[in-house]
Amino acid sequence: MKKSLFQNEKRKVQIACLTLGLLCSGFALSEKSTYAMDTNTVLTGDILRETAGSQTSTTPTPGSSASVSPSTTPTPIPQTSIQVTMNYQTGRVTYAAGAGGSTKFYLSTNKKKTWELLDVNPNSIDLNGLMKSSDVKLYFKGNKDQNPVELVLKGEVKGLKAAYSVVGGAGKITLTGAVGKGGIEYRIGKDGNWTTWVENSFQTAPYEITGITLQFREKATISERSGKIVSLKIPKRPTPPSVKVDGDKFVLTGMKNNTMQYRVNNGQWITYIASDGKSKYLDIRSLLAPGTTDNSRIPAGTIEIRTMATEKKVASAIRTIEIEQQQTAPTSATVELNGTTLTCKDASATKQYEYTMLHVGEVLDMQKAKWTTIRSSKSVLIKKTGKAETIVGDVMVIRVKLEKDSVTKEEGLPSQYLSMQITSVTPK
Numbered sequence: 171m172k173k174s175l176f177q178n179e180k181r182k183v184q185i186a187c188l189t190l191g192l193l194c195s196g197f198a199l200s201e202k203s204t205y206a207m208d209t210n211t212v213l214t215g216d217i218l219r220e221t222a223g224s225q226t227s228t229t230p231t232p233g234s235s236a237s238v239s240p241s242t243t244p245t246p247i248p249q250t251s252i253q254v255t256m257n258y259q260t261g262r263v264t265y266a267a268g269a270g271g272s273t274k275f276y277l278s279t280n281k282k283k284t285w286e287l288l289d290v291n292p293n294s295i296d297l298n299g300l301m302k303s304s305d306v307k308l309y310f311k312g313n314k315d316q317n318p319v320e321l322v323l324k325g326e327v328k329g330l331k332a333a334y335s336v337v338g339g340a341g342k343i344t345l346t347g348a349v350g351k352g353g354i355e356y357r358i359g360k361d362g363n364w365t366t367w368v369e370n371s372f373q374t375a376p377y378e379i380t381g382i383t384l385q386f387r388e389k390a391t392i393s394e395r396s397g398k399i400v401s402l403k404i405p406k407r408p409t410p411p412s413v414k415v416d417g418d419k420f421v422l423t424g425m426k427n428n429t430m431q432y433r434v435n436n437g438q439w440i441t442y443i444a445s446d447g448k449s450k451y452l453d454i455r456s457l458l459a460p461g462t463t464d465n466s467r468i469p470a471g472t473i474e475i476r477t478m479a480t481e482k483k484v485a486s487a488i489r490t491i492e493i494e495q496q497q498t499a500p501t502s503a504t505v506e507l508n509g510t511t512l513t514c515k516d517a518s519a520t521k522q523y524e525y526t527m528l529h530v531g532e533v534l535d536m537q538k539a540k541w542t543t544i545r546s547s548k549s550v551l552i553k554k555t556g557k558a559e560t561i562v563g564d565v566m567v568i569r570v571k572l573e574k575d576s577v578t579k580e581e582g583l584p585s586q587y588l589s590m591q592i593t594s595v596t597p598k
Contacts, residue, residue, distance in 0.1 A: 249317040254310050256321060258390040261298035263321065265310055272312025282309050282318055297323060303398065327397035330354070332386050334374070334402055339479035341374030343402065345386060350397060352389035359383055374404055378484055381406030408486035413475045415491060415581045417572060418524075419536050421451040422473065422491065431485070432475045434458065441478065454583070458493060464536060465586050468496040497570055497585035505568055505588060509596035510552040510560050512568070517544050522571045524584065527555035530563040534587075543571060551596060564592045 250270040256263045265275050265288070275293060276285040279300065288295060300306055304325040309318045329347040336342070345367070348354060354367040359382070367386065377384065382404050388397030413424040425432075427447060431439040434457050442452065455462065458471040471493050477486035500523070506513045514523045524541040528534060544550060555564045567589050572582035 250315040251317040251319050252310055252312040252315045254319045254321055256297075256323075257392050258324070258395045259392055260296075261301070261390075262294050262296050263310075264292075264294040266293060267312060268315035270312060270314035270316070272314040274313040276311050276313075278309040278311075278318070281307070285311070301395070324395040327388050327395065330386060330388055330397050330400050332384075332400045332402040334404060336479060336482060336484055339485060341378055341404065341484050343369075343372065343374060343384075343404075345369070348388055348397075350388040350391070350394055352391045352394060352396075354386060355389045356384050356386045358385075360385070364389075375484075377404040378407040379487070405483075407484050408477055410487040410489035411475055411477050413489050413491070415454075415493075415583075416451070417581045417583050418539075418541055419451075420454045420468075420583065421537070422454065422475070423451050425450050425452055425475070426477075429478060430475055431478050432457075432473060434474075435472055436474075439476075454493065464534065465499075467498065467586055468493070468583060470495040491580065494572075494582060496583050497572070499586035499588045500568060500570055501588065505590070507566060507590045507592075509594040510592060511549050511596045512544070512552055512566065513547065513549040514544050514568075515547050517547050519545055520573070522573070523568055524571045525566055525568040527552065527560060528565040528567060529555055529558070530561070530565075532565075534567055539567075541571075551598075552592075553598075560592060560595065562592055562595060566590045566592065 250268040252268045252272055252275060253266045254263060255265075267273070275288045277288055277295075278285050297308075300308070301323050302325065306323040306325075308321045308323060310321060311318045327350050329349050330345065331347045333344045333346075334341060335344065345354060355364045356367050357364045358377075362385075364387075366389070384402050384404060385399050386402065387399045390396035411424060411426070411430055413422050413430075415421075416423050425442050425444070427444045427449075428441060430442045432442060432452060433439045444450070452473075454473070455464070455466075455468055457473060459466055459468045462468075473491045473493065475489045475491070479485040500514075504515050505523070506515065512525065517523050523544040525544070526534075526539045526541050552560050552566065554560060567587045569587040570585040572584055574581050
C-alpha cells in the first residue's frame with residue numbers, strides 16, 4: 171500500500187513539473203529519492219538535481235520535506251534602433267537616438283560588413299554623393315541602439331524626354347514622360363542653378379543667340395528622389411544675312427527673293443518679294459522716305475534684315491543698318507563750274523565729291539549712273555559725257571560722297587545733289 175502511495179505521489183510531482191515547465195529545464199525525479207511521507211514512513215532515493223548550471227538542492231533528512239528551487243531562463247534584452255529620416259529635396263539624412271539613448275552613430279555602405287563612425291554635428295550628412303541611377307542600400311545604428319536601420323536611397327526616376335522643334339517660326343521645347351508629382355526643373359549646362367520649368371512662359375530665343383545645352387529633370391520631393399537628367403541642345407540661330415549698303419545707288423544689296431524679311435524703325439516684318447522675281451536689292455529711299463522725289467532729303471532710320479524661319483530653323487540673327495540723315499546738297503559757294511572746268515574748293519581726302527554727266531534731256535537714273543570722285547581742290551576738266559564729247563546743254567550732277575564708317579565699315583549715303591548745266595565748253 172505504501173508503494174502504491176509513493177507511485178501516486180510521484181505521478182503528481184511529474185504532472186506538476188510538466189505543467190510548470192520545469193521538467194524541461196533540467197529537473198529529474200529518481201525513484202530512489204528520499205521523502206518523508208509521514209513520521210512512520212520513509213522513502214529513500216537520490217536527490218533532485220538542477221541542470222544548466224543551477225544550484226543543487228540539499229538531500230532531505232528522514233522525516234523532513236524536500237525543498238525544490240527551479241531554475242529561471244534569462245529574458246532577452248530587446249534591441250532598439252535609432253531614428254533615421256531622409257529628405258530627397260536636400261539630399262540629406264538626419265538621425266537621432268532611439269529608446270536606447272545612443273550617443274554615437276554609425277553608417278555601413280557595404281551590407282553591414284564594416285561600420286564607420288559619423289562624428290558630425292548636427293546629426294545630419296549629405297548623401298548626394300552616394301546616390302546612383304539604381305537603388306542603394308545603407309545601414310545606420312547607434313552605440314546603444316544596435317538594431318541596424320536599413321535606408322534605401324531610391325534610384326533615379328526615368329522616363330522624361332525632351333525635344334526641340336520650330337513652330338510658327340519660334341523654337342519650342344516639348345517635355346514628355348514625366349511620372350513624378352514634384353514638377354520639372356531645368357538648368358543651363360552642368361553647373362547652372364536649377365530653375366522651375368514653366369512651359370507657357372519659357373522662350374528659347376535668348377538661348378538661340380549662341381546655342382546652348384539645357385538640362386531637365388523631375389524635381390525631388392521630400393519623399394521622392396529627383397529624376398534622371400535629360401540634356402537638350404538648343405541650336406544656334408543662323409547667322410545674319412550678308413546685306414550691304416550701296417550708297418552710290420541708294421540701295422541695300424544681297425537681298426534674296428521670298429527668303430528674307432525686313433522692317434523699318436522696328437515696324438512689322440515684311441517678306442522681300444522682288445518686283446521682277448529676280449532683283450536682289452532694296453531701295454533705301456522707298457523705305458525711309460516713301461513718295462518723295464529722288465533728290466528729297468532722306469531722314470535717319472534703322473533698317474533690319476533677317477533670313478526667314480523655316481519648319482526646321484528659326485529666323486536668323488538680325489542684320490541692323492543705321493542710316494544717318496542725308497546731308498544737304500553742295501552749293502555754288504564751294505562748287506564752281508566755269509565752262510567744263512570743275513573746281514571743288516574744299517575737296518580733300520576727308521571730304522570727297524563725286525559727279526556724273528547727263529546728256530541733254532537725259533534723266534538721272536541712280537541705278538545706272540557712274541560717278542567720278544574728286545579728292546582735292548584742284549580743278550578738273552570735264553571732257554566726256556558718257557562716251558561722247560561733253561557739249562553745251564549737258565548737265566553735271568555733283569554731290570558730297572560719304573565715306574565708310576571707321577568702326578562698322580558701313581558705307582553711308584551721299585548728300586543731296588546739285589545740278590549745273592554746261593553753258594560753254596572750256597577750250598582744250
